[in-house]
Every structure is written in structure tokens, then in C-alpha cells.
Amino acid sequence: MDKEDLKKLVQKIISNHQIGVLSSVENSKPHVRYMTFFMKDFILYTPTKKNTEKIEEIKNNPHVAALLGYVEKGSNDEYVEVTGICSISEDKDLKEEFWNDSFHNWFNGADDPNYVLMEIKPEAARILNSEHMKTMEITL
Template sequence: MRDSSMKEKVLKVITEHRTGVLSSVENNKPHSRYMTFYNDNLTLYTPTKRDTEKIEEIEKNPSVSVLLGYEKQGQNDSYVEISGTSILNDSPKVKQQYWNKSFEQWFEGPEDPNYVFLEIKPETVRILNLNGEPPQELNLEN
């Protein structure tokens, strides 16, 4: 499969599935939790509170893994596995861009200093369970 076609398939899964699993490293072991993800050309953003343990984990070790997709019956659902690095992003532009009224249960508004994002830059992107095909890796150097 050409990389442009594969990238389209990856973006489709990422766009259709906002909820996924974020795994960071805590005491040299995986620590996973469900998060909401926003996509900007394969760079993922997920909102969080500044004072959470995941921020501390990422400051110690920025390596993360994200799984998105595989939400229906499971047997035929494609899903995406992203390995990359994460940083804290508290830019007012990003906070405003992805603000959602549902966040009001956790934050006072887009200007809330505790409202921040994890920005995840992919290093490896794989799509799995795509029409019975073997896992495929997207070449990110194009």
C-alpha cells in the first residue's frame, strides 16, 4: 500500500475514534488510561490537568504509546498504534482550538492555568486489522 493511501486510512481511524488509550511510563512500567484525542496531521493532542501524575511521568520519560479504534465488535475493527514522544503544551491557541463545553466539569474555561494538553509527536504509526491484512507501518519521513 502506498504511504499516502495508508496515511488516509490511519487518519480515518484517528478521526472517527476520539477516545483511546494513552500509555506512559511509571517506575519503568506501562501506565495506561483512557483519554480523548484530537488530531492535527498525525500529531495528537489530549487535554489534561497540569497537576496530574501523567504530567510527572512524561517529564521523567516522554515515551508514550496510543491506541485508537477497535470500538465495535472488535473482530473486524481497524485500529491504530502510535508510538512517540509527548510534551506539555499550554499554548493559548491550542487551548482555545480544542476547548469543548464538556470540559467545564474540570476546568473554568480555556484560560484556566490547570487546563493543558499533552502533545504527542508520532515516531511509529501502525495500522492493524485492516481488512484481514497484516499490520502495516506508515513511513513518517515522507
Template sequence: MEQQQVKQRIEEIIDDNLIGILSTVENNKPYARYMTFLNKEMTLYTPTSKKTYKTDEIEKNSNVHVLLGYQGEGFGDEYVEVTGKAVIRDDQELIDSLWFDDMNNWFEGKNDPNLVFIEVKPESVRLMNGRGEEPQSLDL
């Protein structure tokens, strides 16, 4: 598969699967949780509260792993694997640009003082499980 095809398929999976798994590391142990992800030019963003364990974990160790896709259909059910560095972003301009109304279920509006976004800058992105194909890596 050519790089443009790999990139297109990865973007389709990311855009069609907002819910994914974010894994962090604390004391050399992995911790995973389901999160909602937004994609802006292959940078992932997920909203959270600054009062969570994951924000503390990321501040200590910025290495993260994200899985998006996989619908449980079995063999050939593609998904995307992202390894990257995360930072906590609290700038209001970014929050305003990423805000969507369903976030009112967790936050008191986009001016909630605890609302932050975890920004994941990919170091590697792989398309996985494509009907017997080898994993396809995206050149970044």
C-alpha cells in the same frame, strides 16, 4: 495497501474515535488511561490537568503509546497504534485553538490555570487488524 491509502484510513480512524488509551512509563512500569484525543496533521493532543500523574510521568519519560479505534466488533475491527514522544503544552494560543465546550466538565474554561495539553508527536504509526492483513506502517 499504498501509503496514501494507509494514511487516509489511519486519519479516518483517529478522527472517528476521539477516545483512546494513553500509556506512559513510570519506574519501568506502564500506566494506561482513557483520554480524549484531537488530531492536527498527525500530531495528537489530549487535554489534562497539570496536577496529574501523567504529566509528571511524561516530564520524566516522554515515551508514550496511544491506541485509537477498535469498537469491540471482533475480527477485522481496525485500530491505530501510535508510538511517540510527548510534551506538555500550556501555551494559550494552542489551548484556544483546541478548546471545545465539553471540556467545561473538567476545567473552569479555557483559561483554567491547570489546563494543559499533552502533545504526542508520532515516531511510528501502524494500522492494525485489517481483516487478516498484516499491520500497515505509515512512513513519517
């Protein structure tokens, strides 16, 4: 499978499994939590509040990992591990594009100044447990 086909498979898995795990670094240790992810132009986005500990963690160490996919018993579930560099985006168009009414639990709307997006630019993506039964990796 060539690099472009692997990228398409990564995008397919992520579009079908928007809830995943985000791991950042806090005091030199992993800090893991569930997040909602969106992918556009092979960049991952996840909404968060501007005043959360995640933002401070990213400022101190922008290296993150995300894990998406794995939903059944694990025997044949493809899943993706993405590692990359994270930054914070307040881009109004992106915030509007990714806005979901379920976010009203945390924000007043897409223009809420506390609503930001964590933007993860992948450095590598690994597809695991695929039908090919071999781990496939893309280095970007």
C-alpha cells in the same frame, strides 16, 4: 498502500474514534488510561490537568503509546497504535481549538491555567485489523 495513504487512513480512524488508551511509563512500568484525542498535522493532542501524575511521568520519560479505534467485537474493527514522544503544550490557540464544553467537568474554560495539552509527535503508527487483513506500519 503508500505512506501518504497510510497517514490518511490513520487520521480517518482517529477522527472517528477520539476516545482511546494512552500508555506512559511510571516507575519503569506501563501506566494506562483512557483519554480524548485530537489530531492536527499528524500530531496527537490530549487534554489534561497541569498537576496530574501524567505530567510527571512525561517529564521523566516522554515515550508514550496511544491505541484508538477498536469499538465493536473486534472481528473487523480497524484500530491504530501510535508510538511517539510526548511534550506539554500550553498553546492558547490549540487549547481554544480543541476545547469542548464537556471539559467543564475539569476546567473553568479554555483559558484555565491548569488546562494543558499533551502533544504526541508520532514516531510510528500501526494500523491493525484492517480490511487488508495485514498489519500496516508507518515509520515517521
